[in-house]
Amino acid sequence: MSELKVDCTGKNCPVPLIEMRKAIRxxxxxxxxxxxxxxxxxxxxxxxxxxSLGHELVGVREDGSRWTIxxxxxxx
Amino acid sequence: MTxxxxxxxxxxxxxxxxxxxxxxxGSLSMGMEVSLYFTFWGLQRLKKDGLEKGPLSKMNMLGLGxxxxxxxxxxxxxxxxxKLMSDFRELGGKIIACEMTMEVMGISRSDLREDxxxxxxxxxxxxxxARGAQITLFI
Numbered sequence: 001m002s003e004l005k006v007d008c009t010g011k012n013c014p015v016p017l018i019e020m021r022k023a024i025r026x027x028x029x030x031x032x033x034x035x036x037x038x039x040x041x042x043x044x045x046x047x048x049x050x051x052s053l054g055h056e057l058v059g060v061r062e063d064g065s066r067w068t069i070x071x072x073x074x075x076x
Numbered sequence: 077m078t079x080x081x082x083x084x085x086x087x088x089x090x091x092x093x094x095x096x097x098x099x100x101x102g103s104l105s106m107g108m109e110v111s112l113y114f115t116f117w118g119l120q121r122l123k124k125d126g127l128e129k130g131p132l133s134k135m136n137m138l139g140l141g142x143x144x145x146x147x148x149x150x151x152x153x154x155x156x157x158x159k160l161m162s163d164f165r166e167l168g169g170k171i172i173a174c175e176m177t178m179e180v181m182g183i184s185r186s187d188l189r190e191d192x193x194x195x196x197x198x199x200x201x202x203x204x205x206a207r208g209a210q211i212t213l214f215i
Binding site: 010011012013014015017018020021022025039048049052053054 | 104152160163167
């Protein structure tokens, strides 16, 4: 199991969503994907996408305007 | 069955190409399939070196408005169209070019970015793509 980290700080819509999707595609089943950014809408939209993709939302951390979302890829 | 978004890209305006590619990449990122059907002025954007060339749909002001908006987009961290297009392709998005537009406007396949285009077709191709789609838009 490995962990992929993606930093989307300063990037706007729809980049954080796209980068999340690309990282999950690259990950293997069971891997964690950690995505960081500061685009406000993406903080709620990435969890929405994770749900519709059928993966597991491990957690959302916030530090001021920056957020970090951790996802576990649970299926191919 | 996977859900699907289909968009008719009729406009060649820069801001509307942004709308189409943002909706397209967004839909792919949310786990949907996507096909974009480029027709009329939209097809001009699939010409070689054409993707970034569209005017602004309003307040273009001979390109001044367009320049200002592009500057503000860059400052806001909005991606360039060519990057959105390459992400769209990487995530499996499909592009269809309208053959009637090609005929009417005298565009041959070699004038177009053939590397981006999955299929060439007419209305039947679009209807077949759209009949099972949950989201269909005309931009």
